[in-house]
Amino acid sequence: MTGGRIEFPYPGDRSVERRHQVLIVGGGTAGITVAARLLNRDPGLDVAIVEPSERHYYQPLWTLVGGGIYRPEDSERDEADLIPAGASWIKDAVTEFDPEANRLRTRDGRTLGYDFLVVAPGLKLDWEKVKGLRDAVGHDGVCSNYAISTVASTWETIRNFRGGTAIFTQPSGAVKCGGAPQKIMYLADEAFRRNGVRDRSRIVFASATGRIFAVEPYASALEKVVARKGIETRFQHELTELRPASKEAVFRKVDSGDEAVLRYDMIHVTPPMGAPDFVARSPLANAEGWVDVDMHTLRHVRYPNVFGLGDASSLPTSKTGAAIRKQAPTVVENVLAALRHEAPSARYDGYTSCPVVTGYNSLILAEFDYDKKPAETFPFDQSHRESRK
Numbered sequence: 001m002t003g004g005r006i007e008f009p010y011p012g013d014r015s016v017e018r019r020h021q022v023l024i025v026g027g028g029t030a031g032i033t034v035a036a037r038l039l040n041r042d043p044g045l046d047v048a049i050v051e052p053s054e055r056h057y058y059q060p061l062w063t064l065v066g067g068g069i070y071r072p073e074d075s076e077r078d079e080a081d082l083i084p085a086g087a088s089w090i091k092d093a094v095t096e097f098d099p100e101a102n103r104l105r106t107r108d109g110r111t112l113g114y115d116f117l118v119v120a121p122g123l124k125l126d127w128e129k130v131k132g133l134r135d136a137v138g139h140d141g142v143c144s145n146y147a148i149s150t151v152a153s154t155w156e157t158i159r160n161f162r163g164g165t166a167i168f169t170q171p172s173g174a175v176k177c178g179g180a181p182q183k184i185m186y187l188a189d190e191a192f193r194r195n196g197v198r199d200r201s202r203i204v205f206a207s208a209t210g211r212i213f214a215v216e217p218y219a220s221a222l223e224k225v226v227a228r229k230g231i232e233t234r235f236q237h238e239l240t241e242l243r244p245a246s247k248e249a250v251f252r253k254v255d256s257g258d259e260a261v262l263r264y265d266m267i268h269v270t271p272p273m274g275a276p277d278f279v280a281r282s283p284l285a286n287a288e289g290w291v292d293v294d295m296h297t298l299r300h301v302r303y304p305n306v307f308g309l310g311d312a313s314s315l316p317t318s319k320t321g322a323a324i325r326k327q328a329p330t331v332v333e334n335v336l337a338a339l340r341h342e343a344p345s346a347r348y349d350g351y352t353s354c355p356v357v358t359g360y361n362s363l364i365l366a367e368f369d370y371d372k373k374p375a376e377t378f379p380f381d382q383s384h385r386e387s388r389k
Contacts, residue, residue, distance in 0.1 A: 019113035020048040027051025030120035030310035033328040036084040052093040066145040066154030067187035097282040099303045119291045120310040126272040131241040141266040158188045163200035164265030169239045171272045172208035178318045179354040181270040186358045203231045208238040218366040225358050275312045290314035297344040322353035362386040
């Protein structure tokens with residue numbers, strides 16, 4: 001898959017526009033998958049990827065890093081090794097979209113043109129939306145799996161925990177993998193048991209959502225896991241502030257607006273998330289800031305030569321790597337059709353998957369579509385019980 005051309009820095013005048021047949025914004029799972037599939041179908045295509053980072057992180061692994069199974073560096077790869085052969089890699093960051101003129105601008109002052117644009121830059125983490133979180137995370141019992149700079153703190157906190165109250169939070173709104181905030185909680189529960197401290201520990205799942213999971217029958221199955229493990233749930237609780245000096249977490253009760261304060265000995269925080277600013281303030285965004293695409297064709301609702309997929313898209317399904325597995329082929333088919341001046345025919349049904357690990361050797365594999373109906377892979381009821389290895 002390696003062998004892409006690196007086009008940074010551009011020689012000569014950086015203000016000179018470069019035009020590509022297909023310009024992809026984002027070199028994460030979505031962007032590199034679309035580029036690879038396009039070039040596999042048509043090796044002669046002029047495909048370029050705009051991605052500023054030199055390191056690529058496989059973020060689904062971070063739950064297992066936080067659980068002590070892998071090291072942070074196990075999730076890292078050189079971005080150059082993942083750029084598909086035949087694609088150009090533009091090591092720069094997008095700052096502004098100009099879809100009326102079929103171009104965008106970058107941090108380094110470039111103007112890049114395109115025939116077709118694929119937008120897949122992922123999510124941003126809004127640490128600042130929780131007062132005190134930015135300075136507290138990574139030490140003194142405050143941890144988070146959601147950044148390469150903080151994920152190691154999760155395992156350090158879990159393995160050194162000697163009892164007390166351990167809180168695990170989930171914010172309102174979209175997050176990377178809706179089940180991830182509770183996965184690390186189940187691993188922590190098992191680690192506490194192995195370390196002999198579970199009987200003097202209180203585990204609290206404080207979530208701004210209304211239930212442990214959004215989709216039946218998986219919600220009912222996970223409620224049984226929570227009950228079996230003796231985990232306390234606080235739903236409709238949105239984390240708003242950390243007071244590390246007193247080890248207090250402040251929550252707003254979503255249904256009433258009242259404040260609730262819980263003391264913690266450790267707290268794993270899932271930060272609020274949203275579309276990157278350059279997407280949210282652009283003409284490509286809907287009212288909520290997401291790339292505004294048709295939920296089935298993944299084509300932009302106002303700009304027919306723009307497509308979007310992945311976490312920054314408006315698609316009403318969970319934001320997971322498994323969703324990319326179905327979204328990327330849809331984008332590729334429809335981009336190739338558009339290049340032939342044909343109407344898009346491939347359709348995405350909202351399939352996504354979340355393997356909710358419930359322990360070091362068990363999980364519930366949730367697979368569902370836009371209608372929140374199970375779309376299961378295996379020939380048995382995956383929600384009936386936890387699968388074990």
